Amino acid sequence: MAFAAELDGFLKQCESLAACEFATGDDNHLGTVLERYLRAVEAAADTEMLTSILLLDGHCLRHGAAPRLPDEYCSAVDGAEIGSNAGSCGTAAHLGRAIYVSDIATDPLWTDWRDLALGHGLRACWSTPIFDDKQTVLATFAIYHLTPRSPTSEEVRAIEKITEHVARAIAWSKGKQVLAADLTRATTRSAPSLRLVASADADQLSAHEIKHEFDALVDAIDAVLGKLARTEPNSFYIRPLQQAKAAAEKGKSLAQGHLSAD
Amino acid sequence: MASGVFNPGRGPRPAHVEAEMSAIALELEALVDHMDNEWREAGKISTESAQRLKDLHLRFDALFGNPGQSKPSGERIR
Numbered sequence: 358m359a360f361a362a363e364l365d366g367f368l369k370q371c372e373s374l375a376a377c378e379f380a381t382g383d384d385n386h387l388g389t390v391l392e393r394y395l396r397a398v399e400a401a402a403d404t405e406m407l408t409s410i411l412l413l414d415g416h417c418l419r420h421g422a423a424p425r426l427p428d429e430y431c432s433a434v435d436g437a438e439i440g441s442n443a444g445s446c447g448t449a450a451h452l453g454r455a456i457y458v459s460d461i462a463t464d465p466l467w468t469d470w471r472d473l474a475l476g477h478g479l480r481a482c483w484s485t486p487i488f489d490d491k492q493t494v495l496a497t498f499a500i501y502h503l504t505p506r507s508p509t510s511e512e513v514r515a516i517e518k519i520t521e522h523v524a525r526a527i528a529w530s531k532g533k534q535v536l537a538a539d540l541t542r543a544t545t546r547s548a549p550s551l552r553l554v555a556s557a558d559a560d561q562l563s564a565h566e567i568k569h570e571f572d573a574l575v576d577a578i579d580a581v582l583g584k585l586a587r588t589e590p591n592s593f594y595i596r597p598l599q600q601a602k603a604a605a606e607k608g609k610s611l612a613q614g615h616l617s618a619d
Numbered sequence: 620m621a622s623g624v625f626n627p628g629r630g631p632r633p634a635h636v637e638a639e640m641s642a643i644a645l646e647l648e649a650l651v652d653h654m655d656n657e658w659r660e661a662g663k664i665s666t667e668s669a670q671r672l673k674d675l676h677l678r679f680d681a682l683f684g685n686p687g688q689s690k691p692s693g694e695r696i697r
Contacts, residue, residue: 370680393680400683567654567664567672574647574676581683593637601644601679608651608672615658 364515366580367397368522370573375526387530391422394523399424400584407479407501410487410523411446413439413494418446421496430477434470444470445484446497453494455516457483460505480505485516487524495527568612571605578602639682647675 375390395408409423411434420435437443439451448466449456458464459481461474467482474482481502486494498520500508508516578598585592654668 396683397680564658567669570669570672570676574672574679577676577679594640597637597640597644601640601647604644604647604651608647608654611651611655611658 364398364401364518366576367401368394368519370577371397372522372525375529387527388422390526390530391523392424394519394526395422395424398519400581405503407503409434409446409499409501410496411450411499412496412527413450418450418497426501427477430473430479433473437470442466442468444474445482446499449484449486449497450494453486453488453492455483455485455513457508459507462505478503481507483508483512483516485520487520487527489524489528495524495531498523564612564615568609568616571609571612574605575602575609578605639678643675643678643682646671650675 371390371394375393391410395410398408399406407423407425409426409431410421411418412421413419416438418434418437418439420431423431434444434446437447439447441448441451442465443451444467445456445458456466458466461467461471461480461482467474474480479501481504482499484497484499487496487498489495498516500516578601582595582598582602585595585598650668650671654664654672657664657668
């Protein structure tokens with residue numbers, strides 16, 4: 358299994374924050390939002406991987422976000438033309454379907470980009486187009502591996518989930534025509550921060566809203582603690598994480614106490 | 620992987636993470652105490668405190684998204 362169970366929670370947190378930022382104008386910088394998604398995906402991955410998002414601009418792909426890919430590689434790819442033989446992302450954007458290249462060293466789609474990729478140790482690249490609600494390609498989401506490999510069916514399902522989330526974030530940033538329905542759906546599902554800010558505007562923060570915010574924080578800390586328990590049980594930062602969790606639990610209890618009193 | 624060409628390294632350095640996570644924990648503890656006072660004295664939470672809670676959550680989110688290895692990728696699409 359390539360992604361831990363935390364992936365869902367991480368994506369929902371990202372969506373919550375993105376919905377909040379785009380809705381309030383707090384920070385509508387798409388690159389920052391996309392990078393947060395990718396970091397969440399990489400953090401939830403059980404295997405070593407690097408991710409990127411390229412935005413389609415006419416017939417070219419522009420850099421969107423790639424938290425851990427080398428700058429030199431990102432710069433070289435920025436502005437690349439899409440086509441039927443243009444690496445994983447350029448081909449995926451051109452054809453409008455996922456392109457999973459399991460070995461960059463031998464795949465003909467990578468002929469023009471092979472030396473660049475191999476020079477940075479990249480051996481596999483799975484790219485999936487991201488569509489808007491009219492099925493127009495907006496961007497590509499790619500997962501790179503440092504060894505040749507193909508995605509499992511579980512990984513493909515996870516990728517579909519990730520691209521759905523990223524598509525909404527891109528749509529929100531493009532749309533000053535933010536779809537109210539999208540925001541409502543995101544808020545209802547998982548956006549305590551959005552509700553918190555909306556209420557803050559009215560200076561009427563309820564204990565219920567504060568409790569939701571602490572709930573989300575506790576869940577986030579738990580997710581990290583769970584991952585560390587499996588991968589780095591002696592990590593230096595488990596103690597402060599536990600300290601933060603205790604504080605968040607206290608805040609949650611206080612809010613719950615006020616809820617009960619109301 | 621081509622040795623010496625690219626070191627993907629996972630996560631920021633533990634010392635950095637530990638320091639920032641400790642700071643977040645301490646600030647969160649102080650904030651919770653402050654909120655408790657606000658509830659008791661004013662019956663509601665101030666927008667400033669709510670924003671501080673949100674900011675701490677954002678810092679936590681950024682910390683475990685590996686900022687130490689980050690580059691300002693968004694700059695190019697500003």
